[in-house]
Amino acid sequence: MEMTGDSRSKISLVTHPVRARVLLTLMRRELTTQEMADLLPDVSKTSLYRHIRELAEAGVIKVVGETAIRGTVEKRFAVQSNAVTFSNEDLLDAGHEEYLRLISGLLESVLAVVQGYLARKEPTLAEDTLFRVNAANLTDEEFWALRKQLTDLLSSARDNPAAPGRRRRVISLLAVPDEGPVSKEEAEK
Known part of the structure; x- marks a missing residue:
């Protein structure tokens, strides 16, 4: 992704909990x-106006429409294409603590969506949700292949336009090594 300025500042910008929630709220829609x-x-x-202004000034969100209403202009916003996609170099430059703040902010945002869904007490909880936690033993190559498959699958679903009968769903995946690599001696035990 092309990033203007310091990647650490852009990552820092989206790690704020309110800005992360704004981005998740705007993802794949205009509001x-x-x-x-x-x-x-x-x-x-x-607070919301301040965070929207900061995201817009940084080019993370953009105005996609304006409507004149009673002497003022109402703006519609959307997330700028690839504005919150970071390269490996961006993440390495930001460092481990900033990456943890990024993941924490996004997970808090997803949790807020879950809480909102549960508060509505919809009768189709089991059918409308998916929650799985798995552990798998994978080589780096196997993990990279799985990551690509999941990314491709999610990308194809993400590109579905809004339409009658379709419901916006927030899908979140997180994969992280749970321990160091297994040595050859440990594997032979």
Whole structure:
């Protein structure tokens, strides 16, 4: 991804919990500030406006439409294409602590979506949700192949346009080594 300025500043920008929630709320849709406020009722409007302005100024979100309403202009925002995609170099430059803040902010945002869903007490909980935690023993090559398969699968679903009968779903995957590599001696035991 082309990034203007220091990658650490852009990663730092999206690690803030409110900005992470704004980005997740905007992902794959266009919303006005009022619509975002309705979807994020626990965020004060003053704080929300400030974070939207910071994301827009940094080029992470963009104005995709404007409507004149009672003497003011209502703006519709969307996430800028690839604005929150970071290269391996971006992540390495940011370091482990910043990467942890990035993951924590995104997981908190996903948890807020889950909490909102559960608060609605929809009767189709088992059918509408997916929760799996797995552990697998994989070589680096096997992991990279699995990661590519999952990324390709999610990318094809992500590109579905909004349509009657389709429901926006937040899908989150996290994979991380749970321990160091197994030595040849340990594997032979």
